[in-house]
Amino acid sequence: MLLRQALLIVLCVFKTAIVSAQTKEYVFINIWDEYQQPTALPIPLAPRTILQPDLNIDTASLQQFKASFPDYANLNIDSHNQLMRTFGVRQTPYRVIVEDGTVVKREALTPVLASSNHVDEKIPLQTLSGKSFAINHVETKYRVLFLSDSLCPFHHLPNCETRVKQNNELASASIYPVITIIKPFYVDIQNARDYQQRFLVQQEIVFDHHNEVFRQFDVHELPYWLVQNQQGQVIYRGNKMPTLPALFH
Structure with missing residues (x-):
């Protein structure tokens, strides 16, 4: 009986160690940037959590984005940017691999490369009335x-x-x-x-x-x-x- 109890204790400790050492992947994106230049998401290295920085964002905007981009169905807001601060993430898009609470890999992600056979036509900035508009050229004081x-x-x-x-x-x-x-x-x-x-x-x-x-x-x-x-x-x-x-x- 004592041997059986000892084995059970060892088994419990072993299971706990396995769970605590579980590897997790966190991907941080900014939906406002994704509309303009989508991220080329790499193959997951562990169960993936996708997070949006808690800055100029609300639930309605998040849901609207998820409806447009089903691949981000599990996207959530990083409340108060807790995980970004914890892992020292200061830019998006960015991936962090965490093992047993320790960051073992971090990398900036890259945007989707446009097809070489397709070039979007650049529409110049102008007013609805047809006047040209330059971002940094101001003609008045x-x-x-x-x-x-x-x-x-x-x-x-x-x-x-x-x-x-x-x-x-x-x-x-x-x-x-x-x-x-x-x-x-x-x-x-x-x-x-x-x-x-x-x-x-x-x-x-x-x-x-x-x-x-x-x-x-x-x-x-x-x-x-x-x-x-x-x-x-x-x-x-x-x-x-x-x-x-x-x-x-």
């Missing part, structure tokens, strides 16, 4: 960029209607250009035109076909304001309407 989403009003865009109204008022009062930039995800240029009519937008609107403006300024929260000086440098950014006195003098 200041320029305000209002980065918005044509899906407004929508549940993943809190207070968007209020901010659009504020921006219309800003455009009417500012002596410098105020230009709305529309995010391209889920929508096309017609949605931008509908947005213009729906909110009675009088200022110029640019549909950011290739997500160039949003990527250049690393903007994920919407609606959002940027103010550039004549050198193209950003002197203000935030989700509050800019009230710089220089804009109204």
